[in-house]
Amino acid sequence: MAKAEQITTDRKTMREILRFMEEAVKEGLNRKEIMSQIDLMLDIGAQRNIKRSEKEIRQGKAKNFKSAEEAIEWLHSEEE
Secondary structure, three states, rough: OOOHHHHHHHHHHHHHHHHHHHHHHHHOOOOOHHHHHHHHHHHHHHHHHHHHHHHHHHHOOOOOOOOOOHHEEEEEEEOO
């Protein structure tokens, strides 16, 4: 059963990578940027950490900032 799950995951991941590569080429990303994103997509531990962080943000345990300036502004504010 585990092997079947691994094959399914691999197919799903491969499709995601191919879709990403199509979009990346259209957007003009360079090879280094594309390869670093693919490495991240294949890193199971990193994916687990990203999902955990997104869950913490949804639960209000962590903040999500759109820019460094927004984060700095929040750090200097009175809000906790």
